[in-house]
Amino acid sequence: MNLKDKVLEIMRKTFEMDEVSTDASQKNCENWDSLHHLMLASELEDAFDIDLEPEEIAEMTDFSKVVAMLESKM
Numbered sequence: 001m002n003l004k005d006k007v008l009e010i011m012r013k014t015f016e017m018d019e020v021s022t023d024a025s026q027k028n029c030e031n032w033d034s035l036h037h038l039m040l041a042s043e044l045e046d047a048f049d050i051d052l053e054p055e056e057i058a059e060m061t062d063f064s065k066v067v068a069m070l071e072s073k074m
Contacts, residue, residue: 007066009045014040025062045069 004022010061011020015031027051032040041057044050046064051071052060060066 003070004067006047007044007063007070010043011040011063011066014043020063022063040066048074050074
């Protein structure tokens with residue numbers, strides 16, 4: 001499973017949605033609220049064995065930014 005597919009899977013589970021697309025963002029994903037944002041950060045840290053700084057978590061406002069952040073950490 002590639003990075004993007006794994007991120008989409010984690011987002012689907014975290015946001016409790018049947019489908020999440022690569023254009024998902026805080027603006028167009030109704031389940032992407034502040035609580036789910038923190039849950040997403042925690043799930044990503046566990047899945048990829050990384051530590052995210054608060055500033056990095058705050059910058060992850062859409063799918064592409066999440067992927068870019070993970071790529072910079074790996």
